[in-house]
Amino acid sequence: MKTTWQSGNQVQLLINGEEYYPSVFEAIARAREEVLLETFIIFEDKVGEQLQQVLVDAAERGVRVEVLVDGYGTADLSAAYLQRLSDVGVRLQAFDPSPKLMGMRTNLFRRMHRKIVVIDGEVGFVGGINYSADHLADFGEMAKQDYAVQVRGPIVADLHQAVLKLLDETSRVHRNPRLWRSHPAPIDPDSAHASMLLSIRDNIHHKNDIEQHYLRAIRSARSRLVIANAYFFPGYRLLHEIRNAARRGVKVTLILQGMPDMPLVRLCSRLLYNDLLRDGVVISEYCERPLHGKVALVDDEWSTVGSSNLDPLSLSLNLEANLFIRDRTFNERLYTHLQELANSRCKSVSLQRVLRTYWWRAPLIFLTFHFLRHFPAIAGWLPAHSPRITPLSTKARDLEDTPQVHP
Template identity: 30%
Template sequence: MPHNKNINVVSENIALVHSGEDYFSRLESIIRNSQFEIHMQIYLFENDATGKRIISALKEAASRQVKIYLLLDGLGSLSFPSEIRYDLEISGINFRFFAPLFSSYTFYLGRRLHQKVVVADRKVALIGGINIADKYHGTATEPSWLDYAIQLNGEIAKPIQELCNAIFLKKTRLHSQKIKSVFHLQEDISVYILQNDWLKRKNEISNAYIKSICNAKEEITIMGSYFLPGRRIIQALKKAAKNKVKIKLILSGISDLPMTRRATCYLYSKLLSYNIELYEWNNSILHGKAAVIDNYWTTVGSFNLNNLSSYGSIEMNVEINSTVFSKMYQEELNEIIAHCQKITPETLEIKNTTFTKFINWISYYITRIIEIVVTFTPYKRFYN
């Protein structure tokens, strides 16, 4: 889908970043221009062409004596080759897995590192939902997964780097503290760094979504991959709809997790009964997690509207309060909607055979059970 990158920079301190070459060229530039220290905390890092490109940039930076800390989730990056890890460590890169799935004494699901954060020299950061893999970059035959990140420049990067350092070094006290999270970049733009880590009593992203939805006056647009919200989000959307707020949801038409998509489809009838507009994106896999409310409040990051993100993962979002930025991003989302298939009660009735309804129903409850098991696995829940 075409987009005009020139309109995505509304301040020298903040820019909307698209999956594909836009994200990876920025990431490579940040790494190659770094001088002192890089923190990269990623859920999924694959050893494909895109992964090799970023590994090469990291090794080059390490050769310049840049301190590099690479933290990958033990489940998301389970397939990361041990020989590549060894090569990175030989190059001087500090590497570890967050909560390895297997160890000598346990099998662990539980809490995951789901945030996607890169920060360099305490002056530039990338925060979003984009992992390191070909599917997020795209290939000659396959489009990139639809996703976004935010690039932040300046003082706002300092506390992000401090938090990443605390997580990597397992500084529990610092990790448990809230970071300074609000920055007024200019008169009409303020930025908040929001975290969700239920075990550390950080529910900032969940609470921001609920508060903003409940306070909406005119319009809510949400892009939701793996959309399976809990009761509080559903009730907030229902309340907003009763208040005559126009609500649009951009959801997955195709997904890398078909059962989760089926579970989302189970909610369609309920959502449509609230007069919520539903749009399915079918041009590529939808992986974005973002929202715009009333052309003023925007959030972009790693947080999915489901219980895994709410209660089982470490997440980070950027919240932007800005009329200029939100209007720009709303135009982007409107363009996406123009390329989506709209789901109406009539089209849903045609699609929903008795067998389809049963599959959606069973997918919903199986997915909910899996969420409960994974999220609340009791053994070594605080492992980090």
């Protein structure tokens, strides 16, 4: 898997499901040869049904369609949903599924958390948005705030290769290389200004790649650093570099959850506030809806959008994918949006507010930080196994043969 910067790309920021889903579904509707899609979650709601329909339509007109979902994140699709995809030839598979125990999902760690779409080797999508209605504003107050990008150019070949490499390694399917090769379409060079690098995180060869790119970018910061991240509890090295940047005069802004979908996550993040605020880091909590984004920017050129949170699960256990982007126009677009978010839809956190309860939180901060810092190693004590991919169409056929009990 190449890890070099690719120049001559186009990139478009997509904010929330309102921008992401129409772009992805339209691109799938135009597919001529191949659709590759991997995601953590597909829910059987209005978004999942729209996705199902465009995939069925593509397969019916002869497009090769391959979908990889996570066995933990996507555990409850109905037999009818799966069978409809299988009947038209969609190859739907689950990454490392496990049976439930007393109705509970058990395979929590080392998940396939990536969100990548590649269509005809010409257009790609990367980000943090799953296929579920809770990424749309009309879902209500718990609708998620999230980001993705649409890209064209040489970087699409890297996305294509990354998806196929994961499928080949875990499903042992041998494809005709001439059938599954990428054919990047020519793009207008006058609009292709972005240099990009695809960075993945796995548990074999790329354990620290995403974190290392963050560290290098933060160390290089001279004027501004903005991080908007849903689940913020980084390790010592990232925290150290963020604080160092603020101490040397960089304007550091963290946009974190103020209306969490998982309250424990916000509690963990708040354990870090005291030291960050003392060094001059500006912390804003987004309180309009749950923040689910994983984006950042440094100075006026470097940005990243992807699936990786800055917490132990993403940085040390899950399979993740981030695009790192060097493009001034994109950086400014993302910065303008995040500034508007911080200024008008966030609550600023003051050091005085944090210090009111610091006396009883200090021991908890120490214990929690060091526990989570070593959590990946602790999780590694669990029984090791080789991740596998299982066709979900088999599950659909099995369920079809099983008598259904209705309440």
